[in-house]
Amino acid sequence: MKKILNYIDGELxxxxxxxxxxxxxxxxxxxxxxxxxSDHDDINKAVKAAQIAYNEWSQTSKEYRSEMLLKLAxxxxxxxxxxxxxxxKDNGKPETLAAKVDLPRALTNLRFFASAILHDSSEMxxxxxxxxxxxxxxxxxVAACISAWNLPIYLLTWKIAxxxxxxxxxxxxxxxxxxxxxYLFSKVCIEAGLPKGVLNIVHGAGKKVGDPLxxxxxxxxxxxxxxxxxxxxxxxxxSPMFKKLxxxxxxxNPNIIFDDADFEKSVSFASRAAFTNQGQICLCGSRxxxxxxxxxxxxxxxxxxxxxxxxxxxxxxxxxLGAVVSKDHMNKxxxxxxxxxxxxxxxxxxxxxxxLQGDLKEGYYINPTIIEGLDYKCSINQxxxxxxxxxxxxxKDEEQVITMANSTKYGLSASIFTENISKAHRVAAKIxxxxxxxxxxxxxxxxxxxxxxxxxxxxxxxxxxxxRFFTEPKNICxxx
Ligand code: TXE
Numbered sequence: 001m002k003k004i005l006n007y008i009d010g011e012l013x014x015x016x017x018x019x020x021x022x023x024x025x026x027x028x029x030x031x032x033x034x035x036x037x038s039d040h041d042d043i044n045k046a047v048k049a050a051q052i053a054y055n056e057w058s059q060t061s062k063e064y065r066s067e068m069l070l071k072l073a074x075x076x077x078x079x080x081x082x083x084x085x086x087x088x089k090d091n092g093k094p095e096t097l098a099a100k101v102d103l104p105r106a107l108t109n110l111r112f113f114a115s116a117i118l119h120d121s122s123e124m125x126x127x128x129x130x131x132x133x134x135x136x137x138x139x140x141x142v143a144a145c146i147s148a149w150n151l152p153i154y155l156l157t158w159k160i161a162x163x164x165x166x167x168x169x170x171x172x173x174x175x176x177x178x179x180x181x182x183y184l185f186s187k188v189c190i191e192a193g194l195p196k197g198v199l200n201i202v203h204g205a206g207k208k209v210g211d212p213l214x215x216x217x218x219x220x221x222x223x224x225x226x227x228x229x230x231x232x233x234x235x236x237x238x239s240p241m242f243k244k245l246x247x248x249x250x251x252x253n254p255n256i257i258f259d260d261a262d263f264e265k266s267v268s269f270a271s272r273a274a275f276t277n278q279g280q281i282c283l284c285g286s287r288x289x290x291x292x293x294x295x296x297x298x299x300x301x302x303x304x305x306x307x308x309x310x311x312x313x314x315x316x317x318x319x320x321l322g323a324v325v326s327k328d329h330m331n332k333x334x335x336x337x338x339x340x341x342x343x344x345x346x347x348x349x350x351x352x353x354x355x356l357q358g359d360l361k362e363g364y365y366i367n368p369t370i371i372e373g374l375d376y377k378c379s380i381n382q383x384x385x386x387x388x389x390x391x392x393x394x395x396k397d398e399e400q401v402i403t404m405a406n407s408t409k410y411g412l413s414a415s416i417f418t419e420n421i422s423k424a425h426r427v428a429a430k431i432x433x434x435x436x437x438x439x440x441x442x443x444x445x446x447x448x449x450x451x452x453x454x455x456x457x458x459x460x461x462x463x464x465x466x467x468r469f470f471t472e473p474k475n476i477c478x479x480x
Contacts, residue, residue, distance in 0.1 A: 001032070001033060001034060002033035002034075003020070003033065003034055004023065004034065004035045004180065004183040004203060005036065005186075006046070006200075006202050006203055007186030007189065007199070008045055008046045008049055008201075009045070009053075009197045009200065010049075010194075010197060012187070015036035015038040016041040016042055016045070017038075017039055020036060020037055021034065021035050021205065023035045023176075023179060023180070024177075024326065024327070025089050026092030026323035026324065026326060026364045027088075027089070027092050027315075027360055027364075028359050028362060029362030029363050029364060035179045035204070036202075036204055037204050037208070038204035038208070038209050039204065039209065039212070040212035042209070043171065043202055043209060043213050043216065044216075046171045046200035047142055047200075047218050047219060049196070050142040050170065050198075050200055051141070051142055051169070052197055053196065054139075057195065058167040058169075062117050062118055065167065066115070066117055068164075068192070068194060069111070069113060069164065069165060070110070070111060070114045071192045072192050073114070075191050075192050076106065076110070080099075080103050082184065083098075083103055083106075084103055086180045086184055087102050087152060087180070087181050088315065088322065089180070090179070090180040090181065091150075091178045091325055092278070092322045092323030092363070092364065093322050094314045094319045095314055095315055096317055097276070097277060097322075101277075102152075102153055102154045103153070105154045106156075106157040108446065109158045109446070110161050112161070112446045113164075113165040113467075114161070116162070116464070117165040117166065117467065120137070120464065122135045122136065129480060130479070132477075132480065133476065133477045133478075134476055134478075135473050135475050136473070136475075136476065137166075137471040137472070138167070138471055139166050139470065139472075140168055140220050140221045140244065140470065140472050141168060141169075141220045141221065142168065142171060142216075142221075143163040143169070143170050143219070143221045143222070144172075144213045144219050144221070144223070145159035145160050145163060145170050145171075145173070146172075146213070146222070146223070146224045147159060147173075147174055147175065147225050148175050149175035149177040149178040149325050150280040150282070150325070151281070152174060152175065152179075152180075152181050152182065153181035155225050156174055156181075156182050157185075159172070159223045160172055160199060162466035165467070166470040166471050168470055169198050170199045171200045171201075171213060171219065172200065173202055173204075173209050173210060174203065176203060176204055176205050177326055178325065179203045182201050182203070183201070183203070211237065214237050214238055215241070217241070220243055220244060221243060221244040221245075221470065222238050222245050222246070223469070224245070224247050225248040225282075226248075226249070227250055228250045228410075228455050228456075234247070235247065235458075245458065245459070246451070246457075246460075247457040247458050248282070248450075248456075248461065249282075249410075249412075249452060249455060249456050250282055250384040250412070251284075251410045251411075251412030251456050252287060252381070252382065252384050253284060253287065253410070253412055253413045253414055253415070253433070254285070254401075254404070254431070255273050255285030255287065255288045255414070255415045255417075256289045256401055256416045257288070257298060257417045258416075258420070258423065260419045261294075261419060261439075262417070262419060262439070263301070265439070266417040266439075267301045267305055269415065269417065269440065269441045270285065270390075271309075272442075273285030273415060273441040273442070274288065274306070274388070274389075275309060275320075275321060275368045276442070278324045278366070278387060278388050279386065279387045279390075280387065282456075283413045283441075285441060286384070286389065286391065287391055287404075287408075288390050288391065288392045289393050290393070290394055290395070291394070291395060292395065299348070299370075302370060303349050306350075306370060309321055309368050311354050311365050311366075311367060311368070312356065312360075312365075313360055321368065321388060323365050324365075325364070329364070330366060330387075333366055333386070333387030334353060336387070336389065337351050337371075337389060340371050340374060343375075343379070343380060344373055345374045345391070346372050346373045347370075348370040348371065348372055349367070349370040350366070350367030350368050350369035350370065350388070351367065352367055353365060353367075354367050366388055367388070369387075369388060369390070371391045371392070372392045374391050374393070376393055381393070381408075382407070382408050398426070401427075405432075406431065409454055410452065410455055410456045411454035411455075412433060412434060412435065412452035412453075412456035412457070413434065413436065413437070413452075414428075414433040414435075414436050414437070416428060416431075416438050416439075417438075424439075432453050434451045434453050434456065434460065435452075446463060447463035449462055450462035
């Protein structure tokens with residue numbers, strides 16, 4: 001049985017209590033490795049190591065840190081295939097998706113921030129000859145980087161790259177459900193010669209590792225991606241301690257199709273937005289609003305498109321969808337589908353677990369599911385399901401669809417499909433979301449401010465926003 005280890009002070013080590021949790025392969029439903037069941041002792045050790053490392057790392061030049069991130073990327077790239085297979089095995093996602101999205105993005109994250117730090121600048125404010133102010137941007141200290149299971153290596157690198165580039169040291173806590181690629185990444189750090197203690201990775205259960213980390217008095221900055229309830233809990237710990245906090249939480253994202261949209265393109269995007277990564281992306285379009293004039297035609301085309309998706313072995317090149325991440329999560333999704341039926345929803349496609357053959361028969365597969373007939377205010381259209389489930393809702397005009405789109409507590413992303421550019425701008429300005437796409441979905445420029453409104457989070461990450469988040473501004477005023 002493969003044993004995952006913590007990475008603390010430059011070494012791969014067992015958890016201090018010697019205890020481990022089972023780690024499942026979602027495609028087979030079987031345990032295939034064990035992950036440290038760490039606790040506050042491991043966190044204390046990691047924070048101590050990060051604090052000591054901070055003294056030197058924070059004094060290194062931007063060029064040095066940039067080169068170190070590039071080295072990490074180059075070594076990670078040499079191991080791309082190993083990471084693709086590991087990510088798929090740990091998470092259930094198709095290898096083709098890990099090869100197309102997760103690994104390229106992890107490499108880009110490291111390279112992007114390695115470059116960004118060299119192009120960063122800070123402000124100067126001139127007081128008309130009386131004085132000048134300049135603002136230093138200094139690292140903060142030990143950063144906690146906590147990431148979710150849906151895009152494990154992608155989210156880990158998205159957080160640690162800007163934190164390290166700006167001169168902070170890091171204690172990272174990957175999801176206990178998908179720890180494998182973070183473990184492999186710690187080996188990359190060793191191979192690259194990353195100075196000890198600069199990055200520490202502590203594995204284990206959410207609360208048991210997360211609470212001692214976020215409440216640690218020597219951790220002044222916390223970046224978190226995960227569920228909204230966990231985000232609320234973390235905020236209740238960090239706010240009274242005046243820590244800097246960035247929260248990237250859930251979404252219940254509207255996908256709006258007007259009757260003048262490019263039909264084929266919008267059907268294709270609607271299907272991708274609903275089902276990519278088994279619907280387990282915070283940006284997935286899980287509420288699909290379709291103009292009433294094209295509703296029936298669009299519905300038929302979507303069903304046809306989604307029914308062609310091949311759910312199967314994540315290892316095979318022809319699988320479009322793999323397994324969802326865990327048995328608990330599969331059961332939660334299936335119970336939400338039952339709830340939708342009880343609320344009067346009609347299942348147009350899927351709605352059931354898919355049982356595959358042989359080794360895969362215990363795997364957590366769910367057929368892509370399309371539901372219609374639910375009120376936009378009902379629980380299914382308000383709460384995040386985070387699975388391959390989309391609810392379709394007709395609308396009659398702009399005003400009505402804006403009201404329905406904005407009716408949830410979330411505000412992460414939205415997509416609008418129309419060939420009328422004025423309408424697109426008008427509606428985009430009125431949707432309460434941090435990220436809006438017009439005639440596309442999941443098109444990401446790493447420089448943009450990324451994050452959500454309302455219960456989808458606080459703060460923005462990406463580009464200079466991340467560099468700002470991981471630094472403290474200090475203004476210096478000089479009387480002339
Ligand atoms: O999230 P958690 P889970 C949503 C989605 C999903 C729900 C729960 O709706 O169904 O969140 O997923 C760590 N202190 N998203 O269970 O529990 C945990 O160990 C500190 C949206 O994965 O929030 C993991 O590393 N950390 C999301 C991370 O937090 C704690 C992507 C996320 O776990 C902690 C994934 C604590 N007290 C799920 N408790 C998105 N927006 O991308 C747990 N953790």
